[in-house]
Amino acid sequence: MSDYAIQATEVSKSYRIGKLKAAHHTAREALQALAASFLRNRREKSDTLLWALKDVGFTIGQGEVFGIVGKNGSGKSTLLKIMSRITDPTAGKIHLRGRVGSLLEVGTGFHPDLTGRENVYFNGAILGMRKEEINRRFDEIIAFSEIERFIDTPVKYYSSGMYVRLGFSVAAHFDPDIMLVDEVLSVGDIAFQKKCIGRMENIARSGRTIVVVSHNMATMKELCTRAMLLHQGQVTKIGHIDQVMEEYLSQHALESNEKIIEHSNDSVVLENKMAIRRIKLEQGAGQSFRVYWQQAVNLSVDLEIFTPMEDVRFGVYLRDLAGNYLITAYNDHNKGHWQLRPGQYSVKIEFENCLKPGLYLLGLRAHQGDPQTNLLQMEDLYLEILEVSSSGAGSDPKNPALITGIRSEFLCNKLL
């Protein structure tokens, strides 16, 4: 590719963990570390290097929308930070052609005491816009954000939604040749998200290069043409977005029909009253998180309960990759809510599956009383519904809107 916008060669970034040289927040710590470094030998030092990125190389063409995919901690954000010159690489080189703008976190650099108008100017300037450029596009920015009425109110009185809108509007009206986007599209309401995606598509169409990091696979698929998969700081695949996503899912999401949760931070556990230990898909298609079209989904979930609870509502849901809820099923459809005592429980869930073939997000949640307060929520499981090759010919299954009244079965047994 001769007409590239970004070319990275063997980019590496290491952090010294444990005895992080830079982490001395006080002079005393620095002195102690200095003393310690005399006592320690060299080899020990190199052992504590953590490579956040190792020999990452890629080329992004001009006008391309390029995605970076990977699990948390795979080095995506570090790479983006290096590309936006916030931190230095430890080794390697990146060649960027054109003005670079980053949309790293919406509203960064907003000052709460300044009004919306003042913040537009301030934020614009920080992103690298000229004053006359902001003047020229001011009305457009405000119109896009849909908060004309509050533009002269200090942003500390804004709701988080308004904050995000204004922040995105400023950043989206900055016209860099290369735009770096990190997870910003996961915020705001759906309508505004759609608008943002539309805006980015426009930007891409006008010949600018966009690099996107997002967990939202649907967004990635919609926006990107090519992508790169990072795993533990290394490139595992570069290619068409579909291939990269397939690789990502086969590597990380669907590889087994069972997920064992060792750390409580894999699922959102609130108030520390219960935790999910294991989720297994029974009678799936092979040893993976896949079922066939119209095949009922059988889940077996191991729960651990820490405090006695009454009236626990437990449910499962399926969402599409854009995050829209398609199916929800709760235990109150047949047996009523649960009374749980400390110990281990095994929950068997079976529910009808009437979705069309494709990839979905499976989630579990439990709450007590107020449906807004979760006891537990877990939503990072992918479930694929496979097409049955011969049957179902001619019918074009469509996903309905949210279905709640599906036939489902929740069985809860105390083990210990």
Add this chain to the structure above:
Amino acid sequence: MEDKKIKFQASSQEFFIYPLRGWQAINWRELWSYRELFYFLTWKEIKVRYKQTAIGIFWAIIQPFLTMVIFSLFFGKFAKIESEGVPYPVFVYLGLLPWTYFSQSLSRSTECLIGNSSLLRKIYFPRLIIPVSIGLSYLIDFLIAFVILFGVMFYYQFVPQKAIVFMPILIIQTFLCGVGFGFWLSALNVLYRDVRYVVPFLLQIWLFVTPVIYPVSLVDENWRWILSLNPLWGLVEGYRALVIADKPIPYAALGVSAVIILFILITGVYFFRRVEKHFADLV
């Protein structure tokens, strides 16, 4: 629709990202391309400083004015410190002018990088702009405080000398002094948070080793040369000499001050640039 108007241009801007090692000089071209950010950060500093205050920018007048009144009362009237033949309020105010500017800009600079941590972690721009804009923003307060000087001079029917036209040179020197130390302390504060506890203490001592409250003649001859290594020594003397008629301009002290300020400024820039690349990981 608006996007169709914008034609993609093969921008001449291109750059390489590679590991930076060792000492970095100033990238003047880059600073120039960010010139508007100097203005915006300064503007933001001033805006934010007096937001939600009842009397706003008047604080810039009240602070040095009240200090002058109190110092005049205690040091001028009660302690009867001599004041080089001019009314003590005029004398002390001439010292307070550069001192207030310097101390405010220094204590704010110390915190400026930590205070802007969300910016440093997310967006790239030349970090040097931050301490410079602090210095610039207090320059506004400084100039407003000048109004009081003329008021005080008018009150005491004190006619300034023609030499007052050289004031801008001294103001620039004072600004560079604040920014130079600002580079050092802001960067040091990122590395060691101890700095923020040291600075108020440092400023207290600094006020005493600077002839703000007292005239130089009060200091033992043998001590003067070592105290004049304090860059503010020459500056305060300079401000007074430009206003007080029969006071000779202290060229030597001003020269020493200029050399030291230059030294602090240059080493400050290099030190700042050296640790700059770690800021995002440390703030």
